[in-house]
Amino acid sequence: MSVLDVRNVTHGFGARAILENVSFRLLKGEHVALIGANGEGKSTFLNIITGKLMPDEGTVEWSKRVTVGYLDQHSALKAGTTIRQNLRLAFDDLFKMEQELLSLYENMATADDDEVNKMMEDAADIQTILDSSGFYIIDSKIEEVANGLGLGDIGLDKPVDELSGGQRTKVLLTKLLLQNPTILLLDEPTNYLDENHIQWLTNYLQNYENAFILISHDIPFINNVCNIIYHVENCALTRYVGNYEEFTRIYELNKAKEEREYEKQQKEIGKLEDFIARNKARVATRGMANSRMKQLEKMDILERPRDKPKPTFKFKETKAPSRFLIDAKDLVIGYDHPLTKPLNFQVERNKKIALVGVNGLGKSTLLKTMLGIIPPISGSVTFGENVAYGYFEQEDSRNNTKTALDEVWGEYPSLTNHEVRLELARCGLTTENITSMMKVLSGGENAKVRLCKILLKELNFLILDEPTNHLDPEAKDELEKALREFKGTILLVSHEPYFYESFVTDVWNIEDFTTKIV
Known part of the structure; x- marks a missing residue:
């Protein structure tokens, strides 16, 4: 069952093309890694599917009743609050339900019998939701996830305005996991996490029953938590089944095949052009030369496989x-x-x-x-x-x-x-x-x-x-x-x-x- 359908999306900034005619499907329970070189458009893709950016062309369609939680590199915390207060915001909907429940109980005192019966039914429904959502153990849930990601070391009563960028990222990630959305979108979540907390997040995502899309350059982490790879390169998006190691193996095979096909076609084009040049002036062979020209015109010319600029560091x-x-x-x-x-x-x-x-x-x-x-x-x-x-x-x-x-x-x-x-x-x-x-x-x-x-x-x-x-x-x-x-x-x-x-x-x-x- 598909929870997200992206069809024929194209997007660019000015003259720069980022994505061209890209299609993507996220199936229920898939754990997807979105990978590619720096600047290829991974974060842009996530911004498009969350509606933060409108694509130049194409459509994005989520299935009904899906809740999406997105941790990006520029998410913000509510200023003037503590870490604990920010984390409790993850349960805003449940707190609103509690207020509704209390209002129902207050209004029952002045209602007639029919109204009371209806209110009792509503109150029972709300109570069931609160119980099943673990509303009455929220503080212990906050402590558990916060400690798993190292916020306990910082102190949950610390004001968020005093946090470093890395600490703010931890708070945002903890809040997102507490919200427990249907779909997780995570943009480089292991940045600023140490080994212990990466291991905690690894265990969490391995046992995560719903789907998620992860941007990461941490290869061991990807191998441990993902079973589908989508590779962003040259404005295209290609799907691979398996972990990062399997992607690398298939990618290198495909790249070598493309190189061979390109070189083979170039040789064929060279032979045709040579034949045309030698024979188009002679009456006896002009027909054959024209035939080769038509063959050349109909040929679907392959582009040389492009390599992105590779960095060279020497101190x-x-x-x-x-x-x-x-x-x-x-x-x-x-x-x-x-x-x-x-x-x-x-x-x-x-x-x-x-x-x-x-x-x-x-x-x-x-x-x-x-x-x-x-x-x-x-x-x-x-x-x-x-x-x-x-x-x-x-x-x-x-x-x-x-x-x-x-x-x-x-x-x-x-x-x-x-x-x-x-x-x-x-x-x-x-x-x-x-x-x-x-x-x-x-x-x-x-x-x-x-x-x-x-x-x-x-x-x-x-x-x-x-x-x-x-x-x-x-x-x-x-x-x-x-x-x-x-x-x-x-x-x-x-x-x-x-x-x-x-x-x-x-x-x-x-x-x-x-x-x-x-």
Whole structure:
């Protein structure tokens, strides 16, 4: 049974085509991964099927009585509320029913017998719905799901205005799961989740009886929760049955077949054109030449299979620093209250360190304190000699109106326009990306621009906070290779062991430093 039918949808922005004549069906119980390179139109597709965007052509039809829950990269929380208050909004309809039930009981006191009987029937129906929906155990349901996704560590009474972007995403995801819609639409839900919480979400989705559509670049996660793949490439949408590994196998076979068919046709066209050129002037063979010309005109010419720009990352290195790049003494980090006990540690030259652990315990805060972006609560951080670092921050400003070109050129004004464009193209960005504002780029495209700024700098120390969030698999692989080949020191925050295991020398767990109960 189909719960969603998308027929012949076409959409673009200005002269740029995003989707062309795309059709899609979501069947009951299907667990779908929507995959593709950064900027191919995955989020645009979700915005079209949820009605946030109107397609230029085509139709979108949901089956009746379907409730759709959508977590996108730009969802908002209700300002001036706590986490708990936001989560209770997931049950607004049930609270309204409770009010209706209380009103019925009040009105029974002044109603006649017939009215009372009707009110009793209505009250019984509402009571059944409230009981079956678990209305009277809402707070325990909130605690269960919130703790599963790590909100208990933050504190459910914390105002949402004080949350980081990652923490806000967790609240939105928790609220969505509490609503328990018929269909889930999830745009990169594992970004900002650590290993424990990804495992919790994996178990939840594996046991989810209804259908969902997931956008993700986390391949192990896709393999664990999805049984259907839809691949967005060159404005088209192609369906594959199976997990990501099966998709890759079939995709490569199809791509090789297309290449062979294209090359075969090109040879055939070459032979026909050669025959025509040699024989059209001779009277005796002109008929055969004309016949070949007609054959050529009727031929359905195949396009060469197009490859998207592939990123190339290589970090520039400078002279070696002193033996210890960072020396922390009795360092306590935090904002209004301490997040850690006093820390004493050193970052030694040529070490490649992964900083891991449950979110909300201070990994990003530790990096910012080490770099002097925020002050420590107490203690000190001392840099060694000749330290030249590049810092990749987890989030970019949502309102960055600079173009990608200006973002890089502003930091490296000595480069020419052509040189900046060339460097951005090496990071896998198209001409259109380069002239677009940072705030309208996809998460992956935005990350590639910010990586480009670091790649242009000569350095011996890389400090990277969740650099793989939003990056497509090809870009992740290229970044892993670049970090493996980098001769300097690395301090990396990541929740993806399969990304960093090939090059790290040490793993530091923030849970060993924290004052919080984990």
